[in-house]
Amino acid sequence: MKLNMQTAEIYAPDGIAMPEALSRTTHLAISAHQDDIEIMASDGILKCFQQKDRWFTGVVVTDGAGSPRDDLYRDYTDEQMKTVRRKEQKKAAYVGEYAGIVLLDYPSSAVKSAGETRVREDLAEVLRVTRPEVVYTHNLADKHDTHVAVALRTIAAIRSLPEAERPKKLYGCEVWRDLDWPVDADKTAFDLSAHENLQASLVGIFDSQICGGKRYDLATQGRRRAHATYAASHGTDTATAVTYALDLSPLVADTALDPWTYVNGYVERFQAEVKKRLAALSGTKA
Numbered sequence: 001m002k003l004n005m006q007t008a009e010i011y012a013p014d015g016i017a018m019p020e021a022l023s024r025t026t027h028l029a030i031s032a033h034q035d036d037i038e039i040m041a042s043d044g045i046l047k048c049f050q051q052k053d054r055w056f057t058g059v060v061v062t063d064g065a066g067s068p069r070d071d072l073y074r075d076y077t078d079e080q081m082k083t084v085r086r087k088e089q090k091k092a093a094y095v096g097e098y099a100g101i102v103l104l105d106y107p108s109s110a111v112k113s114a115g116e117t118r119v120r121e122d123l124a125e126v127l128r129v130t131r132p133e134v135v136y137t138h139n140l141a142d143k144h145d146t147h148v149a150v151a152l153r154t155i156a157a158i159r160s161l162p163e164a165e166r167p168k169k170l171y172g173c174e175v176w177r178d179l180d181w182p183v184d185a186d187k188t189a190f191d192l193s194a195h196e197n198l199q200a201s202l203v204g205i206f207d208s209q210i211c212g213g214k215r216y217d218l219a220t221q222g223r224r225r226a227h228a229t230y231a232a233s234h235g236t237d238t239a240t241a242v243t244y245a246l247d248l249s250p251l252v253a254d255t256a257l258d259p260w261t262y263v264n265g266y267v268e269r270f271q272a273e274v275k276k277r278l279a280a281l282s283g284t285k286a
């Protein structure tokens, strides 16, 4: 597989050679940073864990140079942080038994530049080799620019493939902004009740980020638990952990569909629901 950055790296934890290691893939996650995959794509990781016919692969687009740092890592240079984050991502791939992890190694600025085509080319190459059924990436209403840029490059890369080679499903997952705001009918909910221990281990591996002053390990588990309980006001909890996504598959099926037009549909339906409830309860017309 040919990738644009000389420093790009592919790692298969079980030592299977390329391209066989990656061509096993059924579930693929494409993230901006090291640790995003473990925060947002646990559905795919769990669906493939210990399965003979399902394999999970992760793609991390950026190099991790811009990470915040504190504690043990306070004096690390950008280069040292890149090494640490690469190592952490590979540890997660090992613990989660991924088919492989692909580290594209771009600076964030390249990912956010609309005129940069190399990221899209690399993602298209990974998609051609992996041929996944399901792809997880960031959602288009996330509040982190690099996350949204990765989602847009992923959509562009999938659209560049012949129709028969595109994945059946594309999900935009939550990291920087929860996805509990869409109306219930618009929600895609993944039940993450199984293997909570494994999920905790996977986010906990990224010590440089947690030591950097952010308890992503506790916050991620807490968010999943909160979603499970607050999913419905009546009835008892049916899951102990839930994560939400926007179903972005229509953007893959219809290449003329504008991402903003699509996301705005979610925003408009949310707006209409709030307006209708307020009107009904105040006795005014919606």
Ligand SMILES: [Zn+2]
Pocket: 032, 033, 036, 144, 147, 175
């Ligand atoms: Zn991130």
